[in-house]
Amino acid sequence: MKNMTKTSWATLICMVVLAVFPPYFLLHGQAFYMDLATRLVILGIAAVSLNLILGYGGMVSFGHAAFIGLGAYAVGIPSHHATWGGFDLIASYNGLFQLALAIVIAAVFALITGAISLRTKGVYFIMITMAFSQMAFFLFQSLDVYNGDDGLTIDVRSEFPFINLDSPMQLYGLSYGSLVAAMLLVKTIVNSRFGMVLQGAKDNNERMVTLGYNTYFYRLTAYVISGTMCGYAGFLLGNFTTFISPDMMHWTRSGELMFMVILGGASTALGPILGSSVFILMEEILSSFTIFWHLPFGLMLIGLVLFVRGGLMGLLKGKGK
Amino acid sequence: MDYTLLFVQVLNGLQLGLLLFLVASGLTLVFGILDFVNLAHGSIYMIGAFICASLTFVLGNFLWAVLVALPLTGLVGYAVELLVARRLYDKDHLDHVLGTFGLLLVLDTLAHMIWGPAGITVPLPAWLDGQIELFEGANIPVFRLLIIGTGLAVAAGLFWLVNYTRLGMLIRAGASNRTMVSALGIDIQTLFALVFALGAMLAGLAGMLISPITGATIGMGGQIIITAFVVIIIGGIGSMKGAFIAAVLIGLIDTLGRSFLDSLFELVMSENAAETAAPAVSAMMIYILMAIILAVKPQGLFPPKVR
Amino acid sequence: MTPLLEINGLKKSFGGVIATDDVHLDVIKGEIHAIIGPNGAGKTTLVSQLSGALKPDAGTVLLNGSDITDKPAYARAKLGITRSFQITSLxxxxxxxxxxxxxxxxxxxxxxxxxxxxxxxxxxxxxxxxxxxxxxxxxxxxxxxxxxxxxxxxxxxxxxxxxxxAELMLLDEPMAGLGPNESASLVAFLKELKGQRSILLIEHDMDAVFALADRISVLVYGRIIATGLPDEIRSNDAVRHAYLGEE
Known part of the structure; x- marks a missing residue:
């Protein structure tokens, strides 16, 4: 433990706080804080997944919310048919089936859109990922079977053996465990040889290609992993809110995810968690004061870009030097 | 097939395409010269619509309102450039996107505070409100013809500006060669601000023109900006010609898709299936078009010149 | 014996400017083949076509006798071509x-x-x-x-x-921006390497080129105007006129 850096201490503290306080509050009748923490942790998983490609891979995806939506609809649609009939092939409350569906759909969507988007660079990539997510948004908006814009209510949560997602404590436990797993997975990927190439290509693609790396393949693989993780976050979010609508995939949601990653500090392990915490708290506090909370939020975003280098983690590390 | 309906829908598609061009031209102009991605461009489109709506009630006439609202929108664009955009130019595209996303939230919320959540309906003068029967059965609203005429005129004006004027030459020399432009003794800051204000006026004009049809509403900017992005991606970012062709193409495909796809689908599937599939496919059509074009030409139809 | 690298009729133009004009060239195993030429002769463009960063308009590139013209850059690297950059790329x-x-x-x-x-x-x-x-x-x-x-x-x-x-090293002006001492030690280092690797060396530093090269080709306006042993190049009238004469 002696050679732990400041940032690993911070990470440890954050994760302990997240493990201890929400259950404590729930047990003392403060379910509200548990709700907040569950949302934070689930969005944290999405932010961690985005950080893999944005922070470490330099792929500025402005369409990550699409994966959240796809994951959530993978819960909602089978559940909807199981309740109301129709589409027998997928009608089911079975959590394992829904989870598999969420993961496969997110992965396939990532593979197809990634294969096209990654042929482009820079601004094109930003806009194309945005456009593809908006395509998913409009697709679900146009599906009257699933109430289009008005969205779906999930009457029955995903059913798993051993875990009961109707219990806030168990849902939080699953989400928290998933967040830890996601962070470890990203850390492992980043430190592996694969991750070295990914980070090298972010910094200097030409050099990596000249060394013999097919960087397109590396990027696409990372993109699919990230999209799939984010789809999993959507699966959890659907089970948490029990209400899903195309709005979950709107491009402004993707913008919020990006904000979390950059605010917390891209290409750091803890950054996305810090970012999503600040976002959730700010949303909660500001929106309780005023319906115009997007105004201070927007100003903060501008300020973040103009004045804060490296996000909150940058500030933390900067003081250490 | 109903050819009269087809004709009417082609005109509608053309109208949508030209409005898209007005928004996209500003985006592509600003990107081509300033290398700047502006998500808040759609908000200026919205603000143009709101200013014009308010002025219509103050001045009592839509056309006067447009004439006064145009320079006002240009001023808003100039203020945005001065206060925020200017400080972002030398940062990377990620910062542009985040910063202008913040700007978009600020502008949309301000509009919400000033004009309220409901949006404003804009009345047209009587002579613009009617319809013309172009031929038997084809009744076209006069105002739509005005939009098409204005769109074409602005497009022509822009081509003249970009290809035949000194400003256009500077624009084409553009961001790729900032030092050269400065060496010519041009105040680059002023040039950038001018271009930004011009782009704002174009977007604002589009907002004003659509407002009598859809009203001025808070969310209108966020909706059009993505489609405008698709337009400039397909056209090739920075290319005016590309923006024009892509905008008209998308306007036509989107409009025709929405009105005729179900009857096309009914040829190959049951009526029920067609009624479900057609809206879904037509909602995705322009994105599928974008994907296909990019798969063949990753930099769009008219890619910017290398070096 | 097939040369390690063989370039036949390579052509590349940007807009109206011809950067590579019907270039024929080869690198034999173990040799240092230097390419010299005035600024703007198209040396880096040539290297980029060999490394795969740029696609030629016409012509073929053979490595060990097999055609690699259509191979992407990463695949060429896997086959044994490496490149250093004129402008440091790390x-x-x-x-x-x-x-x-x-x-x-x-x-x-x-x-x-x-x-x-x-x-x-x-x-x-x-x-x-x-x-x-x-x-x-x-x-x-x-x-x-x-x-x-x-x-x-x-x-x-x-x-x-x-x-x-890599079997073949494409070195694009490795001495660029180095002081005299640094240059000298790099020359000594490359000399030691001689025979172990094949090198296509692009270089402005004439002392280094004549100290290292087994053969020299002169590239002017995208064309190879002469290829030969260092002494032949030194005494070649066309070269002196086009290039060395300028100094």
């Missing part, structure tokens, strides 16, 4: 050792323990260190690349070229 945000290790890793082949932390794979790190030591940078191995000097960056480029173990 992964600035990583350590010096990481940069070289990435080159070793690139030809290390696949391993099933793909999740193992890359910085803990001993044989890769050791070999990278060895190559850094060869260029005299072992001391700086763990420093951030962006913190090193220009001269040291050039040395890292060489270490990477060595580490990639």
């Amino acid at each position: 992964v600035m945000g990583m350590s010096v050792l990481d940069n070289v290790a990435l080159a070793v890793q690139a030809r290390d082949g696949h391993s099933y323990r793909f999740l193992k932390p890359a910085r803990k794979i001993a044989h890769i790190r050791e070999e990278a260190m060895l190559n850094l030591a060869k260029v005299g940078l072992a001391k700086r191995a763990h420093d951030l690349t962006s913190e090193l000097s220009h001269g040291e960056h050039r040395q890292i480029e060489i270490a990477i070229a060595l580490a990639s173990n």
Whole structure:
């Protein structure tokens, strides 16, 4: 433990706080804080997944919310048919089936859109990922079977053996465990040889290609992993809110995810968690004061870009030097 | 097939395409010269619509309102450039996107505070409100013809500006060669601000023109900006010609898709299936078009010149 | 005997400007073949077409007799072509050792323990260190690349070229921006390498070129106007007129 850096201490503290306080509050009748923490942790998983490609891979995806939506609809649609009939092939409350569906759909969507988007660079990539997510948004908006814009209510949560997602404590436990797993997975990927190439290509693609790396393949693989993780976050979010609508995939949601990653500090392990915490708290506090909370939020975003280098983690590390 | 309906829908598609061009031209102009991605461009489109709506009630006439609202929108664009955009130019595209996303939230919320959540309906003068029967059965609203005429005129004006004027030459020399432009003794800051204000006026004009049809509403900017992005991606970012062709193409495909796809689908599937599939496919059509074009030409139809 | 690298009728133009005009050239195994020419002669464009960064308009590139013209850059690297850049091109945000290790890793082949932390794979790190030591940078191995000097960056480029173990090294002005002492030691170093690797050397420093090259080709306005032994080039009238005469 002696050679732990400041940032690993911070990470440890954050994760302990997240493990201890929400259950404590729930047990003392403060379910509200548990709700907040569950949302934070689930969005944290999405932010961690985005950080893999944005922070470490330099792929500025402005369409990550699409994966959240796809994951959530993978819960909602089978559940909807199981309740109301129709589409027998997928009608089911079975959590394992829904989870598999969420993961496969997110992965396939990532593979197809990634294969096209990654042929482009820079601004094109930003806009194309945005456009593809908006395509998913409009697709679900146009599906009257699933109430289009008005969205779906999930009457029955995903059913798993051993875990009961109707219990806030168990849902939080699953989400928290998933967040830890996601962070470890990203850390492992980043430190592996694969991750070295990914980070090298972010910094200097030409050099990596000249060394013999097919960087397109590396990027696409990372993109699919990230999209799939984010789809999993959507699966959890659907089970948490029990209400899903195309709005979950709107491009402004993707913008919020990006904000979390950059605010917390891209290409750091803890950054996305810090970012999503600040976002959730700010949303909660500001929106309780005023319906115009997007105004201070927007100003903060501008300020973040103009004045804060490296996000909150940058500030933390900067003081250490 | 109903050819009269087809004709009417082609005109509608053309109208949508030209409005898209007005928004996209500003985006592509600003990107081509300033290398700047502006998500808040759609908000200026919205603000143009709101200013014009308010002025219509103050001045009592839509056309006067447009004439006064145009320079006002240009001023808003100039203020945005001065206060925020200017400080972002030398940062990377990620910062542009985040910063202008913040700007978009600020502008949309301000509009919400000033004009309220409901949006404003804009009345047209009587002579613009009617319809013309172009031929038997084809009744076209006069105002739509005005939009098409204005769109074409602005497009022509822009081509003249970009290809035949000194400003256009500077624009084409553009961001790729900032030092050269400065060496010519041009105040680059002023040039950038001018271009930004011009782009704002174009977007604002589009907002004003659509407002009598859809009203001025808070969310209108966020909706059009993505489609405008698709337009400039397909056209090739920075290319005016590309923006024009892509905008008209998308306007036509989107409009025709929405009105005729179900009857096309009914040829190959049951009526029920067609009624479900057609809206879904037509909602995705322009994105599928974008994907296909990019798969063949990753930099769009008219890619910017290398070096 | 087939030459290691063979270029036939290579052509490339940008807009109306012809950058590579019907170039025929070869590199024999073990030789240093230098290309000289005035600024704007199209030397870097030529290298880029050989490394695969640019696609030629016409002509073929053969490596060991097999056609690689349509192969992408990463595939050519796998086949044994490495390139150094005229303008230093390194992964600035990583350590010096990481940069070289990435080159070793690139030809290390696949391993099933793909999740193992890359910085803990001993044989890769050791070999990278060895190559850094060869260029005299072992001391700086763990420093951030962006913190090193220009001269040291050039040395890292060489270490990477060595580490990639490529048969053919395309060195694009390796002496650019080096002081006289640094240049001299780099020349001595490349001399030692002679015979072990084949090198296509683009260089402005005439002393270095004549000290190192087995053969020299002169590129002017995208065309090869002469190829020959150093002495032949020195005494070639056309060359003197077109190029050496300018100095």
